[in-house]
Amino acid sequence: MKNTLLALKVFILILFLISSCTKQNEDSDNSDPVNPNPQPTSIISGRWKVVNDSLANIGDYYNGGFPMPGNYIGNSSDFMDFKSNGEVNFKIYWYTGTCKYNLLSDSSISILQFQPTMHKAKIINVTSTSLTLYGTDTSSNGGVLIKIINLKR
Incomplete structure (x- = not known):
């Protein structure tokens, strides 16, 4: 019974992750209504290793549904690569993709396809070697x- 329940939880988590970021058709509108003119900066541009990606679900966010809370520890192949053209390539867990991002200010970022938590995320730490998104x-x-994502170079 525990294995069946675990398998069901993993399956639903996979569905959530797949639906949260999809490949975009080049003709599709992938603009952010909050900031239609993204201004990526050099401080976050480039490839970052994923240290960890944690998720807390307080007060039953999905009324008994997923995602399940937890803390994923990144491995050597996990990364987020912020391009100067406003795209971020990533591999976190087994999931790989490309999404648009907009730097809203020096302390906030929008990664639309990482909704709902990263639509208006805070940059709570940024140095040349570490970046934390909240x-x-x-x-x-x-x-x-x-959701908190810790990255390092």
């Missing part, structure tokens, strides 16, 4: 989802 969202039932 995103949060509150559901209609008052539950809070918190």
